[in-house]
Amino acid sequence: MDKIKELTKGKAKSLFSTADNEKLVMHFSDDTSAFDGKKKEALLGKGAVNNQFNAFIMDHLAENGVETHHIEVLNSNDSLVWSLKMFPIECVIRNRASGSICRRLGTEDGLILENPLFEFFLKDDDLGDPLINDEHIISFGWATKEQIDEMKKLTYKVNSILTELFIKSNLILVDFKVEFGVCSQGKILLADEFTPDGCRLWDSETLKKMDKDRFRQGLGDVVESYHQVADRLGMNIIVD
């Protein structure tokens, strides 16, 4: 399916229209950003590894009963997805405390939480993606109570499926962010991406960071680490 027109260009991906108005091409670029776009760099080969990593994870989730927007990989950096009406919110689950929650609550990095912690954030870079709760979402009309419940249920399910998948490869899924949208039939589907750009993955023995924190913290070998994670999971990433 050919790309017709670039509809949106985000910090890491672009969406293109296709001849079928229910389908979009999602292009994964090498652009990498952190701190709500304040730190930016192009990392050679990151788009290709993320596109194929995302496809592997989306396929695994679909096999385990989570419906997603992913249709198929088209080439190294592009995938075909269902065009959805996105909720302007991010769903986060934390299994350990790391990143913003440590600054917010004064917690030590890596603290194992008693229970996976679910959080909603508003997608708004200018506001620094603020933490919000169910009441904000309902009052501002960003989603209904039923949609909130469904997004929470699906995010917890993603957490169980992927925690199990990663631990088999000696990786701890510390936390992750996902987004959802509604398809033309009114169903809520997992959308956007699941890649090391939007989650924290630590080696389960050494606790080495293998995700975008390597970029945030200037640790180096960002794309190399993404490839190492892909290799451990048995993915066959094609680089052209």
Ligand SMILES: Nc1ncnc2c1ncn2[C@@H]1O[C@H](COP(=O)(O)OP(=O)(O)OP(=O)(O)O)[C@@H](O)[C@H]1O
């Ligand atoms: N299936 C889909 N249909 C429509 N839009 C989608 C779909 N999947 C993801 N999106 C949207 O496409 C954009 C992807 O681009 P990218 O992630 O690079 O944006 P961004 O700069 O991070 O901005 P944002 O903060 O909105 O994610 C996001 O806005 C995301 O919500």
Ligand SMILES: [Mg+2]
């Ligand atoms: Mg994004």
